[in-house]
Amino acid sequence: MSNADKALSGVGGYLDDRFRAARPVRSFLKKIFPDHWSFLLGEIALYTFIILLLTGTFLSLFFKPSMTQIVYHGSYTKLNGVRMSEAYASTLGISFDVRGGLLMRQVHHWAAILFLAAIMAHMLRIFFTGAFRKPREINWIIGITLLSLGIIEGFVGYSLPDDLLSGTGLRILEGVLLSIPIIGTYVTFFIFGGQFPGQDIVPRMYVVHILLIPALILALVAAHLFFMFHQKHTQFSGKGHTDRNVVGSPMYPYFMAKTGAWFFFVFAATAGLSTFAQINPIWLFGPYNPAAISAGSQPDFYMGWLEGALRMMPAWQITAWGHTLSLSVFIPALLVFGALMTGLTLYPFLEQWVTGDKREHHVLDRPRNAPTRTAIGVGGVTFYGVLWLLGGNDLIARFFDIQLYWTNWFGRVIIIVGPIIAYFITKRVCLGLQRKDRELLEHGVETGIVLMRPQGEFVEVTRPVSEDSRAVLTTRNEVPQLTAAQTTDENGVPSPAGHGVMGRLRTRLNHVFAEEIPLSDGHGGNGHGGNGHPELPVGADDKRSEPSG
Amino acid sequence: MTDQDDHFDGPRGDRASRKRTGIARRRVIGTPSPATRHLLGDDGAGDRPSAVTKPRELPADLPNPERAKRVERVVALCFTISVLASLAFVASYVIFPIHSIDKVLKSNLGLGLSMTVALLALGVGATIWVRHLMPQVELTEARKPLASPEQDRAAFRETFTEGAEASQFVKRPLVRRTLLAASVALGIAPLVLLRDLGPLPRKQLDYTAWKKGTRLVVFGSNNPITPAEFSTPGGIITVIPEGTAGDLEALAKAAVLIIKFRPEELLPPTVLNWTVDGIVAYSKICTHVGCPAALYEHTTHHILCPCHQSTFDAQRGAKVIFGPAPRALPQLPITIDAAGYLVAQSDFHEPVGPSFWELG
Numbered sequence: 001m002s003n004a005d006k007a008l009s010g011v012g013g014y015l016d017d018r019f020r021a022a023r024p025v026r027s028f029l030k031k032i033f034p035d036h037w038s039f040l041l042g043e044i045a046l047y048t049f050i051i052l053l054l055t056g057t058f059l060s061l062f063f064k065p066s067m068t069q070i071v072y073h074g075s076y077t078k079l080n081g082v083r084m085s086e087a088y089a090s091t092l093g094i095s096f097d098v099r100g101g102l103l104m105r106q107v108h109h110w111a112a113i114l115f116l117a118a119i120m121a122h123m124l125r126i127f128f129t130g131a132f133r134k135p136r137e138i139n140w141i142i143g144i145t146l147l148s149l150g151i152i153e154g155f156v157g158y159s160l161p162d163d164l165l166s167g168t169g170l171r172i173l174e175g176v177l178l179s180i181p182i183i184g185t186y187v188t189f190f191i192f193g194g195q196f197p198g199q200d201i202v203p204r205m206y207v208v209h210i211l212l213i214p215a216l217i218l219a220l221v222a223a224h225l226f227f228m229f230h231q232k233h234t235q236f237s238g239k240g241h242t243d244r245n246v247v248g249s250p251m252y253p254y255f256m257a258k259t260g261a262w263f264f265f266v267f268a269a270t271a272g273l274s275t276f277a278q279i280n281p282i283w284l285f286g287p288y289n290p291a292a293i294s295a296g297s298q299p300d301f302y303m304g305w306l307e308g309a310l311r312m313m314p315a316w317q318i319t320a321w322g323h324t325l326s327l328s329v330f331i332p333a334l335l336v337f338g339a340l341m342t343g344l345t346l347y348p349f350l351e352q353w354v355t356g357d358k359r360e361h362h363v364l365d366r367p368r369n370a371p372t373r374t375a376i377g378v379g380g381v382t383f384y385g386v387l388w389l390l391g392g393n394d395l396i397a398r399f400f401d402i403q404l405y406w407t408n409w410f411g412r413v414i415i416i417v418g419p420i421i422a423y424f425i426t427k428r429v430c431l432g433l434q435r436k437d438r439e440l441l442e443h444g445v446e447t448g449i450v451l452m453r454p455q456g457e458f459v460e461v462t463r464p465v466s467e468d469s470r471a472v473l474t475t476r477n478e479v480p481q482l483t484a485a486q487t488t489d490e491n492g493v494p495s496p497a498g499h500g501v502m503g504r505l506r507t508r509l510n511h512v513f514a515e516e517i518p519l520s521d522g523h524g525g526n527g528h529g530g531n532g533h534p535e536l537p538v539g540a541d542d543k544r545s546e547p548s549g
Numbered sequence: 550m551t552d553q554d555d556h557f558d559g560p561r562g563d564r565a566s567r568k569r570t571g572i573a574r575r576r577v578i579g580t581p582s583p584a585t586r587h588l589l590g591d592d593g594a595g596d597r598p599s600a601v602t603k604p605r606e607l608p609a610d611l612p613n614p615e616r617a618k619r620v621e622r623v624v625a626l627c628f629t630i631s632v633l634a635s636l637a638f639v640a641s642y643v644i645f646p647i648h649s650i651d652k653v654l655k656s657n658l659g660l661g662l663s664m665t666v667a668l669l670a671l672g673v674g675a676t677i678w679v680r681h682l683m684p685q686v687e688l689t690e691a692r693k694p695l696a697s698p699e700q701d702r703a704a705f706r707e708t709f710t711e712g713a714e715a716s717q718f719v720k721r722p723l724v725r726r727t728l729l730a731a732s733v734a735l736g737i738a739p740l741v742l743l744r745d746l747g748p749l750p751r752k753q754l755d756y757t758a759w760k761k762g763t764r765l766v767v768f769g770s771n772n773p774i775t776p777a778e779f780s781t782p783g784g785i786i787t788v789i790p791e792g793t794a795g796d797l798e799a800l801a802k803a804a805v806l807i808i809k810f811r812p813e814e815l816l817p818p819t820v821l822n823w824t825v826d827g828i829v830a831y832s833k834i835c836t837h838v839g840c841p842a843a844l845y846e847h848t849t850h851h852i853l854c855p856c857h858q859s860t861f862d863a864q865r866g867a868k869v870i871f872g873p874a875p876r877a878l879p880q881l882p883i884t885i886d887a888a889g890y891l892v893a894q895s896d897f898h899e900p901v902g903p904s905f906w907e908l909g
Contacts, residue, residue, distance in 0.1 A: 076650065096648060096650070097647065098647075099660075102654075103664070168840060168856065171838065175838025175839040182906055184905055184906050191746070191747070195801065197797050197798065232690070243692070244691065247687060247690075249686055253683065254686070261671075261676040261679065265668075268668035271665040275662055276661075290800045292843075296855070297856060307857075311873065315875045316875065317875035319908070326875065326904035328873040408858070
């Protein structure tokens with residue numbers, strides 16, 4: 001009996017006697033995971049979250065969430081004798097009087113930034129490959145919720161040290177809350193425990209930051225992973241990849257080893273950044289004082305788009321019947337946030353409504369093969385990108401020596417026009433790429449070899465695309481035409497649903513979504529010499545310009 | 550999808566075998582290979598491992614043992630480096646002192662570098678291990694449709710309906726409705742507990758710490774100021790009400806900018822009666838979202854808020870000339886007291902800071 005066998009019958013036997021676990025655990029170990037670099041983005045989010053829990057626990061051992069004003073006498077002599085809150089003083093203490101404290105603070109902050117960046121990148125991957133389609137709509141909504149929670153959690157954490165920057169962020173929060181119609185003033189007084197800044201906001205945010213939101217995130221992450229696990233991971237198209245299988249390597253030992261290595265890489269990257277790239281040096285900002293500010297104040301990157309929205313919004317305000325509606329704050333800060341998150345949440349259902357596609361999808365789309373979705377996505381990214389860029393308009397104006405006001409006017413125009421232009425360009429690019437794919441299929445891959453025929457004619461040598469590439473190129477998810485059942489009732493009479501404004505809209509959008517370049521242009525060429533090009537056999541050395549699986 | 554489809558997935562191509570060496574057979578996981586199924590006379594549902602000649606699903610060894618030996622040493626080297634770096638982390642913790650900015654930055658470098666190397670070496674070692682020491686495989690696992698078979702759904706419906714009927718929940722609306730009412734009431738009741746989170750706003754946002762006769766003191770030094778001490782046109786300073794230096798709530802509304810003009814430079818809608826000798830006082834709290842509007846451009850007399858770039862014309866009653874702020878910065882009426890110091894004539898005549906619903 002080998003050592004492994006002994007351990008199995010020992011520990012394994014002990015556990016199995018109690019849990020009858022051999023069968024489920026075996027199937028867990030044999031679970032297949034497909035490989036693709038883009039599948040690692042979500043893992044970055046998961047692992048930075050673990051880093052956040054570890055470093056956050058350490059920081060909470062030293063941080064004092066108190067707004068009681070004290071006079072500082074500590075290691076950072078430049079602030080000796082300065083009045084500040086205990087929160088700020090204890091953050092100075094973590095930085096200067098706890099060994100490794102500064103490192104842990106910086107790891108925590110960098111991990112938070114990577115966490116949100118990874119969530120966003122992961123979300124874009126999911127969107128552009130259509131991984132949100134049935135049966136994964138619920139996991140998509142969980143993901144959007146996690147993104148929203150992550151942004152709030154990040155903002156709250158950024159506000160805890162009570163330095164000048166974090167206090168300014170809270171001041172802006174106060175202004176935003178005050179702009180809420182009818183209940184805004186009350187909400188503000190209840191959250192701050194009275195007038196800004198009060199004595200309560202830091203301890204209240206602390207419990208939200210270390211308990212409430214992390215618990216919600218943890219629960220949702222668990223659900224997210226469980227659903228992913230239960231439904232099995234999606235895969236990209238390739239030879240033998242279908243909606244009814246998963247091709248990859250098993251959980252044990254391959255995926256475990258790979259993902260374990262990835263955890264260490266992510267942690268190493270975070271630690272490396274925290275070693276060499278200083279972040280949030282709160283001792284330079286000084287304690288918060290509502291009468292003080294520094295120019296060039298910037299929030300963390302994930303708040304930049306809301307900052308940009310606040311900056312470019314025209315000064316609209318309605319005063320009527322003795323009340324004031326502060327549109328110049330309410331729209332950019334709350335409506336834009338709500339609109340983007342609502343739009344993201346609803347998108348899978350809107351697409352399903354337009355396409356009438358109720359099938360299960362497990363093979364991912366190449367973005368070019370879903371031109372309308374890709375174009376909508378790029379439009380959305382453009383919208384976000386313009387907002388984000390305008391969040392730093394003062395820095396842009398200074399750096400590029402542009403009039404500040406021009407950046408704002410540019411933003412106000414481009415926020416409307418940009419996404420529309422991006423939509424049409426992207427759609428054309430996608431259709432162009434589809435044409436290129438068709439050409440590859442029909443004419444084969446250019447080898448760069450030119451032959452002279454005996455009669456003096458020069459011809460270009462091509463070779464047909466390999467079987468693998470053919471599988472990638474020919475995998476398309478056709479948008480179903482709306483069937484008669486969806487536009488007519490059971491008697492074949494056009495149903496009111498297909499006839500009214502919504503019905504006509506749906507039919508039109510369905511045509512827009514269905515737009516694509518057919519795989520064959522009708523003259524029957526299939527890449528096997530139909531066009532007078534001599535061909536090299538499959539497997540020849542030249543691999544360029546072929547899509548990868 | 551039939552049961553058969555779960556087990557076989559059509560012929561597999563040769564893609565991976567061309568790309569990689571040492572590739573294993575590809576077969577649908579969770580099913581016996583066709584050969585063993587035949588041998589065992591199994592019904593096809595056999596997920597259980599069999600002691601009979603069942604072929605391995607994963608190869609045990611690499612085709613090239615010498616290369617494997619070399620890779621093994623590289624992986625071991627990586628892991629050893631990680632051990633050393635972890636020891637270096639402990640050493641850095643002991644060696645590097647802290648309690649000053651320079652020392653802390655050195656400590657951060659020592660701890661961070663050793664931690665990074667320890668983690669990176671582990672990641673690199675594990676990656677080389679999985680990519681070069683484990684035989685490469687590509688396996689296929691069947692997906693079953695996610696929806697339950699119809700008979701399972703029917704059985705579920707039956708169970709659920711039976712339970713609902715047994716509970717009498719459907720039959721007895723009185724129980725049902727009162728239970729519903731009880732849950733709603735129980736859910737609403739705790740909401741009142743949130744009432745004491747904060748006081749009611751009442752008119753608190755309408756007033757600041759400025760009162761008739763309150764001296765303007767310089768923010769930072771807390772000294773009162775006379776017009777003579779502030780006589781250079783273009784000058785700007787932040788002032789606060791005397792005695793509020795430590796009161797952040799007072800400062801959040803009462804911070805004021807005073808700007809010196811030549812008296813003829815001040816134009817309407819500036820209220821000239823509220824100025825002293827060309828010195829005009831505006832709220833420093835931006836009417837957009839409350840940041841201190843602290844930047845001043847001498848040549849244009851523009852006050853700029855650094856948060857969102859709302860721009861106010863100090864020469865003309867601090868009216869908005871650009872940006873998202875909807876209202877002018879309120880002007881504080883000032884005069885001088887018997888001792889010659891600048892004092893407030895009264896509080897602001899309108900609320901300062903961001904707009905709110907009750908502003909009117």
